[in-house]
Amino acid sequence: MLISEFFIMVDQPTLLSTQLFYKNRVVEVTLNRVMLGFWKEIETRRKRSASFNCISKDADHHFLLVSEIVGARETKEEEDQTNKDGGRKHRVLLYPYAFTVSYTERTKHHCWRCKDIIFHCLDEAQRQQWVQTINNQLSLLSIRPKRLLVYINPYSGKQRGKWIYEQRVAPLFSRASISTDVIVTESANHARDHLKTEVDLKQCDGVVCVGGDGMFSEVVHGLVSRTQSDSRVDQNQPNQDLVPCALRIGIIPAGSTDCICYSTTGTNDPVTSALHIIMGDSQPMDVCSVHHNNTFLRYSVSLLGYGFYGDVLTDSERKRWMGPSRYDFSGLKTFLTHQYYEGTVAFLPAEDNLGNPRDKIKCMTGCHICELGANNGQLLSGDHVDKMAEENSDKETSGDGVWRVIRGKFLAINAASMSCACPRSPRGLSPYAHLADGTTDLILVRKASRLDFLRHLMRHTNKDDQFDMSFVEVHRVRRFRFVPKQSNGISEVDLSETSGKKICNQVCTAHPNNDTGHSNWNCDGEILPHADIQVSVHCQLIRLFARGVERRTTFDTYTWSVIEGSSLSWQA
Numbered sequence: 121m122l123i124s125e126f127f128i129m130v131d132q133p134t135l136l137s138t139q140l141f142y143k144n145r146v147v148e149v150t151l152n153r154v155m156l157g158f159w160k161e162i163e164t165r166r167k168r169s170a171s172f173n174c175i176s177k178d179a180d181h182h183f184l185l186v187s188e189i190v191g192a193r194e195t196k197e198e199e200d201q202t203n204k205d206g207g208r209k210h211r212v213l214l215y216p217y218a219f220t221v222s223y224t225e226r227t228k229h230h231c232w233r234c235k236d237i238i239f240h241c242l243d244e245a246q247r248q249q250w251v252q253t254i255n256n257q258l259s260l261l262s263i264r265p266k267r268l269l270v271y272i273n274p275y276s277g278k279q280r281g282k283w284i285y286e287q288r289v290a291p292l293f294s295r296a297s298i299s300t301d302v303i304v305t306e307s308a309n310h311a312r313d314h315l316k317t318e319v320d321l322k323q324c325d326g327v328v329c330v331g332g333d334g335m336f337s338e339v340v341h342g343l344v345s346r347t348q349s350d351s352r353v354d355q356n357q358p359n360q361d362l363v364p365c366a367l368r369i370g371i372i373p374a375g376s377t378d379c380i381c382y383s384t385t386g387t388n389d390p391v392t393s394a395l396h397i398i399m400g401d402s403q404p405m406d407v408c409s410v411h412h413n414n415t416f417l418r419y420s421v422s423l424l425g426y427g428f429y430g431d432v433l434t435d436s437e438r439k440r441w442m443g444p445s446r447y448d449f450s451g452l453k454t455f456l457t458h459q460y461y462e463g464t465v466a467f468l469p470a471e472d473n474l475g476n477p478r479d480k481i482k483c484m485t486g487c488h489i490c491e492l493g494a495n496n497g498q499l500l501s502g503d504h505v506d507k508m509a510e511e512n513s514d515k516e517t518s519g520d521g522v523w524r525v526i527r528g529k530f531l532a533i534n535a536a537s538m539s540c541a542c543p544r545s546p547r548g549l550s551p552y553a554h555l556a557d558g559t560t561d562l563i564l565v566r567k568a569s570r571l572d573f574l575r576h577l578m579r580h581t582n583k584d585d586q587f588d589m590s591f592v593e594v595h596r597v598r599r600f601r602f603v604p605k606q607s608n609g610i611s612e613v614d615l616s617e618t619s620g621k622k623i624c625n626q627v628c629t630a631h632p633n634n635d636t637g638h639s640n641w642n643c644d645g646e647i648l649p650h651a652d653i654q655v656s657v658h659c660q661l662i663r664l665f666a667r668g669v670e671r672r673t674t675f676d677t678y679t680w681s682v683i684e685g686s687s688l689s690w691q692a
């Protein structure tokens with residue numbers, strides 16, 4: 121925060137200002153629309169005059185941003201005291217007119233915690249006035265959700281979803297006066313189908329899923345499909361512009377990978393996610409639609425992986441009983457198998473102003489690349505992209521045209537629409553991919569030795585560049601298509617056809633899927649039934665209760681620091 125912003129903050133009209141007790145000291149507490157501030161009582165008259173408009177170097181100023189307050193409530197502070205005579209313990213009400221303000225505090229590794237600060241009033245009327253005024257102010261923050269629909273998958277990850285929600289999240293929602301409808305799912309696709317057909321979406325301000333990436337995917341499918349059917353949009357048309365979803369989605373992580381939660385908040389911590397939901401954060405996100413010929417298959421928001429990640433998933437699905445460690449087991453097994461797959465990839469590269477997957481520009485809170493992507497996306501709707509391809513098709517060749525075509529033997533083909541950072545891979549499959557730029561990073565890992573492939577995989581877990589290897593190439597794309605080579609050896613594309621448009625049409629229609637010798641696509645942790653697929657990125661189709669990964673804030677000569685574990689202080 122800039123100093124000028126601080127002065128703007130303190131310059132707001134005062135809503136309430138009285139003397140209260142804080143930790144046995146008298147303090148002057150003031151609330152305005154943006155901050156709740158309080159000052160230690162200081163001996164001299166001059167220092168006592170410290171007010172919102174005057175920052176004195178030696179005065180002890182504390183403030184909380186209203187936007188970071190969870191809620192205020194009346195509290196009882198009791199203490200066990202021992203009777204002098206009989207030595208029996210009894211409870212004594214220490215301060216009869218106490219109230220607690222809960223607020224968000226940032227801790228290590230992007231984790232947030234809910235902290236309390238307790239004030240004591242002179243009488244009940246003063247206490248009620250404070251609690252009501254603070255909560256009224258919070259209810260004016262229209263971005264905050266008031267009613268949420270919550271789906272809990274009781275079988276995610278280590279099967280702790282229900283416990284995590286009840287013990288760690290529900291108490292915070294209740295402090296924030298959020299009302300909830302909670303549904304514990306009874307089978308796979310329960311949440312998806314409920315959202316598609318049964319829910320009155322106008323009755324809630326957001327949908328929360330408690331579980332892993334698969335549970336999030338269910339909610340995305342339910343909401344996106346519902347939005348399209350309500351707007352009479354046909355999802356089977358691969359180049360159709362889709363209607364963005366109105367409701368935001370919150371993720372309380374309780375799964376095995378939790379890649380979407382980790383990539384959008386910087387951690388997989390249920391309390392942090394609950395606080396992002398309470399604050400009413402909003403993070404737009406791209407969604408890929410996946411089609412086989414002209415039939416819609418699925419949506420994807422994180423990884424579409426053929427070859428290695430497809431095979432890991434196929435193997436691990438048979439070992440669900442192992443919990444999250446199934447991925448380690450199947451990962452090692454798949455690595456040892458060292459299978460490669462032949463096929464053709466055609467893709468439409470993204471515009472140059474959206475950077476490239478190796479430019480070291482990380483997607484962080486308020487990302488400017490995502491802003492550019494949204495603007496480009498408005499100019500390049502589905503029809504426009506087609507038109508552009510058509511206009512250029514005569515001029516371009518298959519090698520360097522609008523659509524590019526690459527044929528080869530691949531150990532893995534991965535499309536990462538976001539970094540796919542997760543605890544297993546803290547920087548992710550594509551560390552500089554963006555959450556909401558309308559593109560996906562297409563990573564082609566060609567046939568290589570086991571040792572080289574291992575070096576590539578290990579770089580997902582450390583800081584080395586996994587793309588700096590001769591057999592790996594990566595492209596930022598808006599659309600792509602893949603056709604596996606047929607087991608009978610027929611080439612799937614006639615490369616004498618050099619028009620980008622023609623090639624892409626051939627790639628997606630020429631050959632029906634033949635299971636022999638094919639891998640499966642891993643689509644956000646679900647196996648797809650077809651190997652030949654067409655993928656289009658839909659820019660910012662959904663929004664999450666998140667704000668992207670936050671930068672660590674630094675100040676030049678002034679620092680805001682957390683003191684006494686409860687509030688912020690201003691130090692020169």
Ligand SMILES: Nc1ncnc2c1ncn2[C@@H]1O[C@H](COP(=O)(O)OP(=O)(O)OP(=O)(O)O)[C@@H](O)[C@H]1O
Pocket residue numbers: 272273274275276277278304305306307308309310330331332333334335336338374375376377378379645
């Ligand atoms: N009640 C249920 N019974 C069985 N399966 C369910 C139920 N509710 C949801 N599912 C399915 O369970 C699958 C896995 O759930 P989820 O993604 O939450 O956990 P995970 O696989 O452990 O985590 P991750 O996806 O992060 O690896 C999802 O595909 C979802 O459709």
Ligand SMILES: CCCCCCCCCCCCC/C=C/[C@@H](O)[C@H](CO)NC(=O)CCCCC
Pocket residue numbers: 332333334376377378379422423429432433447448451452455540542544545549577578580581642643644645646
């Ligand atoms: C010798 C073995 C080396 C292993 C190298 C480890 C590299 C880890 C990279 C992890 C990338 C995760 C990408 C996210 C994919 C999710 O959409 C999906 C659903 O949750 N998870 C998996 O498919 C689970 C995929 C798990 C893969 C191990």
Ligand SMILES: [Ca+2]
Pocket residue numbers: 406536537538553554555556557558559560
């Ligand atoms: Ca993206």
